[in-house]
Amino acid sequence: MPIRVGINGYGTIGKRVADAVAKQSDMTVVGVTKTRPSFEARAAVDKGYPLYLAGSATRAEFESAGLPVAGPLDDLLGRVDVVVDCAPEKLGKENAKRYRDLGVRAVFQGGEKSDVAEASFNALANYDACRGKRTLRVVSCNTTGIVRAAALLRPHWGVEAWEATLVRRAADPAETKRGPINGILPSFQVPSHHGPDARTIYPDLPISTTALIVPTTLMHVHVNHVRLARPPAGAAEVVAAFRAAPRFHVFAGWERVEGTPQAMEYARGRGLGFPDLMENVLWEDGIHLDGADLRFFQAIHQESIVVPENVDAVRAIAAPTISGASSIETTDRALGLRRA
Ligand code: NAD
Secondary structure, three states, rough: OOOEEEEEOOOHHHHHHHHHHHOOOOOEEEEEEEEEOOOOHHHHHHHHOEEEEOOOOOOHHHHHHHOOOOOEEEHOOOOOOOOEEEEOOOOOHHHHHHHHHHHOOOEEEEOOOOOOOOOOHHHHHHHHHHHOOOEEOOOOEEEEEEEEHHHHHHHHHHHEEEEEEEEEEEOOOOOOOOOOOOEEEOOOOOOOHHHHOOOOOOOOOEEEEEEEEEOOOOOOEEEEEEOOOOOOOOHHHHHHHHHOOOOOOOOOOOOOOHHHHHHHHHHOOOOOOOOOOOEEEEEEEEEEEEOOOOEEEEOOOOOOOHHHHHHHHHHHHHHOOOHHHHHHHHHHHHOOOEEE
């Protein structure tokens, strides 16, 4: 029996999670929810995902737009093994009460506080500790990027100290009401919330983060300075480790990827469905080792980096006999992220 999955909230993250779940041979999309008719609702219907009603949505509104409705949210919740909550941030906490009342297991997103679920989740970092939980929270896009890098650096060379400056995108490409469209906005909350959020997964991670927002929609970029406990002989070893690990993509110098525009152009031509880059993106030429001091840039595609983690979180909840390594491999193969 495939794991029956519902997606509550079919926006930037939800529509990607639905497609990723649909590609898994051990999962099926039972339905998705929308609060009002839109191009996204039409796309869901075109893809064959049954459409359920969330929030104050009315059946009449959808039917007058020619969009068939399968039922209200509670009907969807009655038909699934796991619901992936992809509603706007803070609404997940409200929805959590409903899931609890109906006894439905749930995956939440990073826009919620960590207490929304039994544990914060990242597949590379703590999958096996999360097997069999009833609720998990996939940490935010930036935190996912940090925690994946930590999952690689810690066992290889140890992390004594880590300073990260997060250059954050102002808005997602389809968002018209966010900014700035000009100017650079430093965040005066120091550390930014990302370091403490990473410690919901690695409580002893010695990281401090600062953040600023810049007018772009094409990815976040992290500027990392890590003091390694047991440094390797040279940066080439670090490059090789990032290349060998799942969910990292290292561009070589000869690829002439100057920054996020070419990285996203690569994603657009890659043919994985949405023009997405679900891996941490690194540049070989941007990885520098000076004694124990490792400096590297990584770019994070905010709209998609959490997608494979959501698939794994569903499996960790609903199929707890499967190991993290096996789930990661299955997910990535189905998504086309495995190159070998
Ligand atoms: P979004 O606004 O693009 O999509 C949210 C969807 O939920 C919309 O389709 C909206 O109509 C729908 N919705 C509204 N009210 C609802 C309700 N009561 N019940 C169910 N659905 C409802 O938002 P998003 O960017 O996809 O963010 C979803 C979550 O993912 C948030 O917690 C966010 O912090 C997190 N997240 C977002 C990004 C990103 O860059 N966009 C990255 C990582 C994590």
